[in-house]
Amino acid sequence: MYISFTNKPSSERKREDAARPRRGIRTVSSTVVSLGIVSLLTDISSESVAAILPLYITGVLGLSTIAFGFIDGLYQGVSALVRIGGGYVSDRYDQPKWVAFTGYALAAVARVGLLFASGFAAITTVITADRIGKGIRTAPRDSLITATSEPSNLGTSFGVHRTLDNIGAALGPLLAFFILLLIPDGFHTVFVASLAFAVIGVVILAVVVPNVRARTQRRSVDGGATAPRPKFDWKVVTNGPMRRVLAAAGILGLLTIGDGFVYLVLQSRSDFAAQWFPLMYVGTNVAFLALAIPLGRLSDRIGRARVFVWGHVALLAAYVVAALPIADVAATILCLVFLGAFYAATDGVLAALAAQFTTPDTHGTGIAAAQTVVAVTRFISATAFGFLWYAVGREPAMLVVAGVLAVAIPVVALLLRPMLSTTSMLATTDAADS
Numbered sequence: 001m002y003i004s005f006t007n008k009p010s011s012e013r014k015r016e017d018a019a020r021p022r023r024g025i026r027t028v029s030s031t032v033v034s035l036g037i038v039s040l041l042t043d044i045s046s047e048s049v050a051a052i053l054p055l056y057i058t059g060v061l062g063l064s065t066i067a068f069g070f071i072d073g074l075y076q077g078v079s080a081l082v083r084i085g086g087g088y089v090s091d092r093y094d095q096p097k098w099v100a101f102t103g104y105a106l107a108a109v110a111r112v113g114l115l116f117a118s119g120f121a122a123i124t125t126v127i128t129a130d131r132i133g134k135g136i137r138t139a140p141r142d143s144l145i146t147a148t149s150e151p152s153n154l155g156t157s158f159g160v161h162r163t164l165d166n167i168g169a170a171l172g173p174l175l176a177f178f179i180l181l182l183i184p185d186g187f188h189t190v191f192v193a194s195l196a197f198a199v200i201g202v203v204i205l206a207v208v209v210p211n212v213r214a215r216t217q218r219r220s221v222d223g224g225a226t227a228p229r230p231k232f233d234w235k236v237v238t239n240g241p242m243r244r245v246l247a248a249a250g251i252l253g254l255l256t257i258g259d260g261f262v263y264l265v266l267q268s269r270s271d272f273a274a275q276w277f278p279l280m281y282v283g284t285n286v287a288f289l290a291l292a293i294p295l296g297r298l299s300d301r302i303g304r305a306r307v308f309v310w311g312h313v314a315l316l317a318a319y320v321v322a323a324l325p326i327a328d329v330a331a332t333i334l335c336l337v338f339l340g341a342f343y344a345a346t347d348g349v350l351a352a353l354a355a356q357f358t359t360p361d362t363h364g365t366g367i368a369a370a371q372t373v374v375a376v377t378r379f380i381s382a383t384a385f386g387f388l389w390y391a392v393g394r395e396p397a398m399l400v401v402a403g404v405l406a407v408a409i410p411v412v413a414l415l416l417r418p419m420l421s422t423t424s425m426l427a428t429t430d431a432a433d434s
Contacts, residue, residue, distance in 0.1 A: 069386015159296020287340020
């Protein structure tokens with residue numbers, strides 16, 4: 001795939017594109033790539049910790065699976081407390097870069113706390129601070145991606161960003177693996193390395209990434225007139241098609257348990273040594289990395305809602321493979337590939353879907369609303385699954401979730417049916433852009 005870089009406003013790029021013949025080359029702005037590099041470094045930081053967190057909590061700290069389920073739920077869902085706030089402030093004051101910077105900086109500071117956390121309360125506080133930082137930064141960052149991308153190319157732009165993001169997500173667990181290989185009890189060494197990468201990412205964001213502002217772009221297109229700051233309309237993110245998007249994200253989020261549980265099931269059945277555990281995160285992220293751009297481009301062509309639904313079919317396949325009593329390396333790899341396909345078909349695609357059904361003034365809040373629903377429901381799901389595992393055991397708990405998910409997928413497909421066609425997608429995109 002050829003990627004060209006430009007920071008021109010999308011309206012100016014549209015006029016230029018109309019004046020010359022298309023050559024089939026996808027263009028992705030340099031802002032998207034810069035944000036992808038920041039995310040790459042940040043994900044090396046966060047995923048190196050996430051890859052050892054299940055073992056650190058249950059092995060080193062000696063906490064139960066119920067405690068891990070609660071902490072993993074926080075890791076998945078506490079960002080919901082501030083996601084809409086971060087998106088709203090970004091839209092309200094038209095400062096997406098600096099709102100995102102605040103979130104990245106807070107997460108970096110939380111890495112310091114990992115060096116000293118030694119109990120349930122301390123580790124919970126650190127994880128909470130880290131995930132609040134993630135919640136603040138995500139929607140403003142995705143709003144920057146939206147502001148510098150063509151509406152018809154939005155899925156591809158998110159795919160490119162998520163690809164760079166997941167290079168970091170693959171490198172982070174590898175970093176943790178090699179540290180633990182050399183230093184078997186080197187958990188704190190992993191935490192120090194995580195802090196270093198987080199700080200580098202924050203510095204690059206501050207120095208390199210431009211603060212692309214949607215209202216400034218529109219004033220330049222309208223001849224320099226200073227437009228009053230619009231009053232925010234919550235109906236944009238709670239009515240019409242967005243209501244269906246939020247409902248679908250919530251239903252499926254309730255049936256998305258944390259990856260750590262899946263990996264613990266795989267480890268228990270195939271006798272992985274503790275030092276190999278982080279490589280399961282690598283496998284998932286390599287699959288995500290390979291599929292993010294192709295599935296992003298596919299969502300631009302056949303419809304983002306359709307790809308989003310099919311992504312959960314891949315999640316269902318991962319649960320089934322994990323639950324089957326097959327102690328085979330091939331089955332483990334297959335499960336990781338299905339998980340990677342799920343994330344590639346849903347993470348950036350959901351952000352693009354939310355942007356599709358909101359206006360330029362509400363992109364940040366709309367994306368944040370969808371991500372908030374996902375975060376809240378995954379918190380509930382992870383916490384509940386910890387109790388379910390404790391009550392009925394590993395494989396039966398996985399089969400229960402898989403069975404309910406198999407019923408939920410066609411229900412969500414019916415809910416999103418008006419959005420599944422490419423024609424309706426393009427019509428909505430053109431209306432939002434105008």
